[in-house]
Amino acid sequence: MTGLSDETLNAFHDGALPPAEMRRIAAEVAGNADLRDRLARLAAADAAARDRFAAALRDPVPLALARAVATAPPPRTRTGWRQTAAAAVLGLLIGAGGTAWVVTGPARAPAAPDWVAQVADYHRVYAAEGRHLVEVGADETPHIEEWLAGRIGRPFRVPDLTGDGFAFRGARLLVAAAAPVAQLVYVGEDGAIIALCLTARPGASDAPPRLQEFGDLTATVWRQAGTAVVLVTPADLPDRDTIAATAQTALWQL
Amino acid sequence: MDHSALRRDLIDLLPRLRRFASTLVASAADADDLVQIACLRAIERPDSFLPGTRLDAWVFTILRNAWRDDLRRRRVRDGQGTIDAEAASELVDANDGAAHLAEREVRDAVLGLPEGLSSVLLLVSVEGYTYAEAARILDIPAGTVTSRIARARAMLATSLGEERGGGAR
Numbered sequence: 001m002t003g004l005s006d007e008t009l010n011a012f013h014d015g016a017l018p019p020a021e022m023r024r025i026a027a028e029v030a031g032n033a034d035l036r037d038r039l040a041r042l043a044a045a046d047a048a049a050r051d052r053f054a055a056a057l058r059d060p061v062p063l064a065l066a067r068a069v070a071t072a073p074p075p076r077t078r079t080g081w082r083q084t085a086a087a088a089v090l091g092l093l094i095g096a097g098g099t100a101w102v103v104t105g106p107a108r109a110p111a112a113p114d115w116v117a118q119v120a121d122y123h124r125v126y127a128a129e130g131r132h133l134v135e136v137g138a139d140e141t142p143h144i145e146e147w148l149a150g151r152i153g154r155p156f157r158v159p160d161l162t163g164d165g166f167a168f169r170g171a172r173l174l175v176a177a178a179a180p181v182a183q184l185v186y187v188g189e190d191g192a193i194i195a196l197c198l199t200a201r202p203g204a205s206d207a208p209p210r211l212q213e214f215g216d217l218t219a220t221v222w223r224q225a226g227t228a229v230v231l232v233t234p235a236d237l238p239d240r241d242t243i244a245a246t247a248q249t250a251l252w253q254l
Numbered sequence: 255m256d257h258s259a260l261r262r263d264l265i266d267l268l269p270r271l272r273r274f275a276s277t278l279v280a281s282a283a284d285a286d287d288l289v290q291i292a293c294l295r296a297i298e299r300p301d302s303f304l305p306g307t308r309l310d311a312w313v314f315t316i317l318r319n320a321w322r323d324d325l326r327r328r329r330v331r332d333g334q335g336t337i338d339a340e341a342a343s344e345l346v347d348a349n350d351g352a353a354h355l356a357e358r359e360v361r362d363a364v365l366g367l368p369e370g371l372s373s374v375l376l377l378v379s380v381e382g383y384t385y386a387e388a389a390r391i392l393d394i395p396a397g398t399v400t401s402r403i404a405r406a407r408a409m410l411a412t413s414l415g416e417e418r419g420g421g422a423r
Contacts, residue, residue, distance in 0.1 A: 010404040045407035178309040
């Protein structure tokens with residue numbers, strides 16, 4: 001038995017401790033079966049919470065609520081009654097259309113420009129995690145595909161990048177620019193960590209890969225099959241383009 | 255912020271806002287009311303959003319504040335006198351002490367945990383917020399996030415054990 005409190009162990013589980021302490025506890029965990037048991041219990045609780053909360057997400061949104069938000073007038077300081085009235089008319093039109101508006105309404109804005117930057121930030125944080133690199137391990141790949149496809153709303157396959165020297169380690173669910181993002185994490189033979197991140201862009205046209213630099217990281221961004229994809233790699237990774245090409249072919253071989 | 259883009263983003267967020275609200279109030283109707291109030295406030299005050307921060311965190315915070323305001327109004331209406339916002343959050347935080355629990359056992363609909371625990375677990379384990387972000391959204395000290403998440407997972411793990419018929423370890 002060790003002196004680690006439940007709170008410390010939870011904070012460790014969540015990666016919420018300073019790096020030095022994370023390393024110290026990781027070393028302690030490695031040599032202590034009791035701590036591993038306790039961590040497994042935390043992971044089981046998380047899994048149960050995620051399951052039940054995922055079910056809560058499938059509960060259909062009442063039309064009245066969606067309509068109230070869709071037709072809410074802009075701030076008073078910038079508008080007058082005219083616009084409010086226009087919004088009310090829009091509400092009536094939407095009402096006449098029934099529920100179909102959810103599908104046929106204006107397409108979602110193509111991506112908040114900063115989602116790639118957020119994904120890069122996440123990469124920096126999680127790449128330092130080591131033990132907690134991923135939320136669900138590669139041994140559960142079918143579950144990952146089902147779970148994350150459900151969360152982002154797009155089916156996909158986890159690409160096999162072993163031909164490019166990268167092994168799949170597992171996945172995480174992120175949220176960037178208010179949208180769920182599937183993060184697939186791979187580790188290279190030399191320990192380099194790269195990630196493929198996917199988020200739905202319904203109706204968006206395909207776009208070829210382009211590069212965005214984020215200091216020590218490079219993001220290769222493209223759109224394919226109604227999905228925006230980012231390959232996040234260390235800035236000096238030579239095989240970036242080959243990996244992106246492999247991913248492009250493999251992601252939708254359903 | 256562009257008004258129609260904000261409305262679209264809020265509509266996209268509705269399922270997650272309803273889920274968060276369901277960890278704060280007992281009935282689905284109350285949760286939907288809370289979500290609607292929060293969205294209308296967000297639309298009313300777009301300038302309170304800090305560009306470069308997470309939109310969902312902003313709306314979650316507005317929703318949490320709306321819930322606190324509503325709680326305060328109810329207590330006043332129910333003749334329990336006036337209390338300020340700080341006290342309102344303490345009343346709810348009181349489930350970190352046992353006395354409050356015995357008197358008013360409110361459990362959330364999703365996980366069946368005592369009030370205050372489920373929200374923390376949702377924000378950290380499911381929504382992926384850091385402890386500091388969760389603390390800001392819920393307007394509680396970071397240390398309270400740590401203690402609540404530990405209690406939430408412990409209670410959930412115990413109930414899982416009971417469901418399997420094995421009891422807690």
